[in-house]
Amino acid sequence: MIDVVSVASEAHPLIKTGGLADVTGALPAALAAHDVTVRTLLPGYPAVMGALEGGRVVAEMPDFFGGFGRLLAGRGGGLDIIAIDAPHLYDRPGNPYVGPDRKDWPDNWKRFAGLSFAAYEIGRGLLENYRPDVLHCHDWQAGLTPAYVAFNAPTRAKTVMTVHNIAFQGRYEWSIFNDLRIDFRAAQENAIEYFGGIGFLKAGLQTADALTTVSPTYALEIKGPAYGMGLEGLLQVRAEHLTGILNGIDIHEWDPMTDLKLVQHYSHNSIEQRAGNRQALAQRFGLDDAPGPMFSVVSRLTWQKGLDMLVEVADDLVAAGGKLIVLGSGDAEIENGLAGAAMRHPGKVGFVRGYDEPLSHLIQGGADVMLVPSRFEPCGLTQLYGLRYGCVPLVSRVGGLADTVIDANEAAVEAGVATGIVFAPATVEALREAIRRTARLYGRDKVWRKMQRRGMKSDVSWELSAEKYAKLYRRLLGMNENADSND
């Protein structure tokens, strides 16, 4: 049995701002099948404290980054949780990273140094009768954990640093150094210094025993300047420790046969039933019932996601006979652009600004196309939900999108392997052409239906990837990689 602490600032269904939460929420159950037991360490946000069942105090940390802290262990959202109850850091409503003014909390460095430090302390045996084998650190918020392990008093736990998005790095002024409680050698050995300041993710990437990211293509991309965002040099040096392990999805929560958020259930044998969901969507987004492909987006509205480009081609999408529905929020300019498109094209374009988990399921279950025109995409989950729900993905050929969707070029259609539409480069022109191509494919009923069915049958579960993580842990611990039993 391998004991892992998953160190993260989000985990679905307790607290979520993006794909990270889906991963940390689903991976523990998938790992259980491989003799890996996971406990999830989370900041005690109100949403986490509120969901904790049977929480009991397992440690006290009287001087925890400026206030009293303690660790509570219990169950929550189907996970084994260790929550850091430190109200001075985490007892704030809303989004975990930004205040009501939409700006980062000024003490984020302290909040996530705290998360990282607590993980390190657990690794050192802070909890009675619990000595984890692996500290699995997710994204920059947990980036200091491997550095504490490397430079403070030693622990026997191995560290894994997983990058879910290298654009978010946790960069701060050097002046915080003395408050991080990290041994001075961390400064001497340039382990946490980053462009004159401190980099949380950099620290993790430099010091962790193993590095992973969430798709094989992204693992290649981030070693180069176009996608590495300043960390490519370090990743080249540590390339032999870096692997790409594709994300899966929770196929029980995301199952069109049982999903309670759908109006109509269906399977790959009854795809025509999706019509009921499509109709409900049309009502919700104010669309008319003319035929034609319904394109959809469920996303943060940002430059990364390429949705500024979608604003530019919205008119062409409608001209090609399509309709467009968008659920999301983000950059004001993109929001305004989409609202403008909805005004120009009543009955054809609908925009719901906000975050709405149930509606995101209905979109997957009713729209025809899931549009993901990202400029970069570490893995991407909405195209995986799309595959599973018969909402054909239209994606740019980057990162995990390239690894999960097979383009419907004529050869692939002939060979019966296509699962979506893939375009490159991520430009307005290429996106426009891809939308037109999708509309033409949609018109070929049989081809389209086959593509939907193939996607629905493809394996998007955690099974294969959980096995890869389990093997990685075993390798780090010097165990036989292929043995799934106690060894």
Ligand code: ADP
């Ligand atoms: P990222 O983590 O970069 O935002 P991913 O595709 O990896 O992108 O994961 C996004 C997750 O957040 C998916 O589960 C998606 O369904 C969900 N999501 C994004 N925007 C919304 C929204 N406005 N409402 C509901 N769910 C959303």
